[in-house]
Amino acid sequence: MTLLVLGLALWIVPHWLKRMAPDLRAGWGDKAKGPLALAMVLGIVLMVLGYRAADGAFLWGRSPAMVGINNLLMLASVYLFAAAGMKTAIARKMRHPMLWATVLWAASHLLVNGDVPSFVLFGGIGVWALVSMALINRAGPWVPPPAKPAKFEAMALAGSLLFYGALAGVHTALGYPTFG
Secondary structure: OHHHHHHHHHHHHHHHHHHHOHHHHHHHHHHHHHHHHHHHHHHHHHHHHHHHHOOOOEEEOOOHHHHHHHHHHHHHHHHHHHHHHHOOHHHHHOOOHHHHHHHHHHHHHHHHOEEHHHHHHHHHHHHHHHHHHHHHHHHOOOOOOOOOOOHHHHHHHHHHHHHHHHHHHHHHHOOOOOOO
């Protein structure tokens, strides 16, 4: 569990540094971008290794209903990630589509993984996303991105379906059956 928590810390601290200690982060300048990015990548690696090695109490398991809800939430999450990147209509209506996608991702994974390591990993990342939204909101007003042509909506939807299919395939190949 130590690797998992250390990985979360290496993910969260660099992300929040700009908001929580702006003077410190500004003092480091652009030369800190590489080391901070490296810390976040190392955090992801430690989260994966720590999650796979962690043991903890098991409170609930997968059920067909929860798997179905998980899949719908994950599809919505993937779409919000795509919408955020392509600045589609939904990204012009909600302030944090990528962070909301992360919250949906975390919640969907908690539905089907009822063990303590999952609470630490998915719950931790979900809380990170919610706190990040609050920190960003506190920083100032939001200006929605400009409108994009309708083709971006179709591209985001098609890309989401393809990426979701690839995610499901990778999960299945790794031994985590996505569809039950």
